[in-house]
Amino acid sequence: MDHRLDSDMMTIDEQGAAPLPKAERGCDAQAVIIDPPGDVIGGRYRVIKEVGRGGMGIVYQALDTKLNRMVAVKRLIPNAANLSRDQRRFAREAQTIASLGHMHIVSIHDIGQDGIGHFITMEYVQGPNLAEESEPSGDPVTLSRYVKKRNPLPVEEACELTVQLCSALGYAHRQGIVHRDIKPGNVLLTPKMDPKLVDFGLARPLHGESRDDITLQGQFIGTPEYVAPEQWTSNEIDERADIFSLGAVMWYALSGRVPRHFDPQKLPPDVQPVLSKALAQRPKERFQTMVEFGDALRARGPKGKVLTNTVTDDDLRSTIPGSRAWTCPNCERNNPDEAKFCVHCGTRGTSACPICETEVKVSSQFCPSCGCDMNVAKDYLGSMEEAKRQAGFMEFEAALQTLRGVSGVNNTEAAALVKEWRQVILLRRNLLNEFDSAIRVYNINGAVKLQEKLAATVPEECLSDSPDFETAARYNALMSQLDKLLREAVDRASKGYNMQQYSQMIKNLNLVYGKERCLTINEELWAVQNDLNHTVTQAGLAIGMNCISFAFELLNASNPWHSDELGDRRSRLLKNCRALLEERARAIEAIEEALREEKYTEVLRRLKAMSR
Incomplete structure (x- = not known):
């Protein structure tokens, strides 16, 4: 069984392009070139280069010609098997990301459709430099690629990264979303080594089945090396599955190895109990929320060091008395006016105006640029x-x-x-x-x-x-x-051996269901036509050699197909054979009569005529 699913299309390998999962598809996605550099997607996004590829789609670096900024465009590959299901999963991923606004979750700009198909436009995350040059390359870099190129992360850096992802996933869980496919390939890194979580193609509502759930019963969900044990046997999972997967990602960041090689003895003493609990086989033995996981990592710092600074409401009020603080829509705590993200939970503090795309504070009702009512x-x-x-x-x-x-x-x-x-x-x-x-x-x-x-x-x-x-x-x-x-x-x-009707009805079946679903009946038609064509050809050659009886036997032994070009040829040849046989029979009778009357000249004349 192939455990990789179609939605895994943001993983980027060492060359910057994602390897395709082995999926049964209607086209070879690895060979598809849909939008070459220079093409404009949706009349707005000019393709610069391909940066990722998967079984369901392709990711491009593109220039937003309207706002003059770099974006990532995720294109659904057209003409694939299960296209309707892929389109629904694609739309669901866009809706899921759009509903989440967090500094450590990649943000979505647009979703659209053009003459080729559907696409999602997202934040383009420039990665850290992996080469010897001092300047960043500008290409996206996943945690997987970074560790393979630069070796595992130091303990403090890995813990800091995990705490930030705890904040992002805890926020998603509070919005009722479980990711289900957390892995190093789905964590992009910024030049400052801040993580950005991507690929919500397998995400689903946290509580209860979604009425729009498009995962097939019995179909494996996630990436085998990083999923929680319960994901192998059930679709009924909760946030604790994401906790296990994030623990597996942290182990990879520290060791460069997948979690089946997890060895607590190779971890620092203060990290051992935290990561061991996150990777517990039974959900009830793990941390129950991302907040607990993150708090445990913060508390384990040397000499009480807190890895990620926290700000209380009291601290905020004491530093900005009477100031224009804004309230976070997620945790409902105060933030300084200049903060772009919530200092408590990391939620984005601004949103783009739907009309002019100006960044507006979440507490503002009207856009300062175009004056529209943001809610309307x-x-x-x-x-x-x-x-x-x-x-x-x-x-x-x-x-x-x-x-x-x-x-x-x-x-x-x-x-x-x-x-x-x-x-x-x-x-x-x-x-x-x-x-x-x-x-x-x-x-x-x-x-x-x-x-x-x-x-x-x-x-x-x-x-x-x-x-x-x-x-x-x-x-x-x-x-x-x-x-x-x-x-x-x-x-x-x-x-009824009506070749014209037979071929026409099979052609209609192909029009309705497609050639792939009509392979068997198409082969039957081809076999009938091939046999009839062979018979008619052989009979024609036999007639040309005056082997009329042989030709008649060939045609008479074949199925009596009629109508259509082949059927008409058989009918004409059979009619000609009958006429020739009758003519020959009459000639033989005339010869026999001439012999009886000893008219040998007449006999020779008729024999000569028969030879022609």
Whole structure:
């Protein structure tokens, strides 16, 4: 069983590109070149180079031509198997990261779709220098790559890095998100060696199953070397699984080895009990929260040294009496006005204005640059993104429902989308009615053409409470009827030896289901056509050599296919053979009669005619 999943696409190896997991896919992702350097993604992001690659997608360094800044663009590889599932997982990753604002979690800028497919635009994290030069190379560097190039981290540096990741993951857990795939390859490092957690493709709600969960039952979740033991046997996991994985990452940072080689005796005495508890096999024996894990690492510093400074509300009030402090939306504690991140939990203290992208304090209601109401704008853009995502999955009625009530900001775009989607819905309804009518009157060719048009407007799957569910259900019911008609038509044509109908119905099956799903029946058609072509060719050669009886036996012994070019050739040759045999029989009778009458000249003339 392959334990690597499609969403693992941010891991970067020593050359800067991620090795592909061995996944069964409809295309070779390692060979795909989708956006060469210089191409512009989404009309805005100019590709500079590829920096990462995985089974589901590719990551580029790109220039945001609108804001003149470097970004990372994560592109979903098109034409892959399970495309619908990958698109949903891709969208879920974007939504998860967008809901998290923390200094040690990579931030998302945009999500979009162009003519090639879906993409996510994220913060570009420049890594520390790995070469001899004094200047950083500018390429992203994962913890895995750093340790392989520069050896394991010193104890204090590894503990500091882990404390920062405890802060990030503790924040995510408080937002109800468990990561499920923490590993050195998913930790990017900044030039100052601060960590940035990436790849939330496998993240899921902490409590209870997500109604949009797209992980298949029985499918392994995570990376084998770093997952908690319970992830091997169950999807029912909580934050303690992330605690185990982070402990495994810390062990790797200290030793350069995977956790199956964990040896507490090789750790400093003050680190041994902390890391041993984080890596306990049973969840109940580990730290129960990331806060506990982080506090234990802070407390173990030499002579009471605290590895990461903490600031209390009392300290803050004493240093900035009467100042314009802002309140953290996560921990609800005060922060100095100049702080960009919460000094208590690391939560981002600013957010980009949805309209002009100016950084605005979280406590501000209006943007100082464009004057828009931040709450209204966020609601509007959130609804717009959700509606576009739904429309991308052909759930146009759900998209319209999402846009109802959107007001206050740039409604011209919403109005244009509403008009466009209503036209699609009307077209879809008309096509469904025509599809139904074609099936009722057994117009199979017409039904197949309509099905091709409908496939571009009807969702492949949707939840039962979706407004598009009735449309999808009706379409699937009609598809079942079409499938039955097609198979019956193929069977009828085969039994009636109608080559034209037989090949046409198989062609229709290919149009509906694709060549990959019709391999067997395509091979059957090829075998029939090949055999018939061979028979007709041999019979034609035999007739040319005056071996008419042999040609007749060949044709008569073959299946009586008719219609189509091959079938018509067989019918014509068989008819010619019969005519020639009858003519020869009459000639033989005439020769025999001439012999009886001793008309030898006539006999010779007729024999000469027969030889021609």
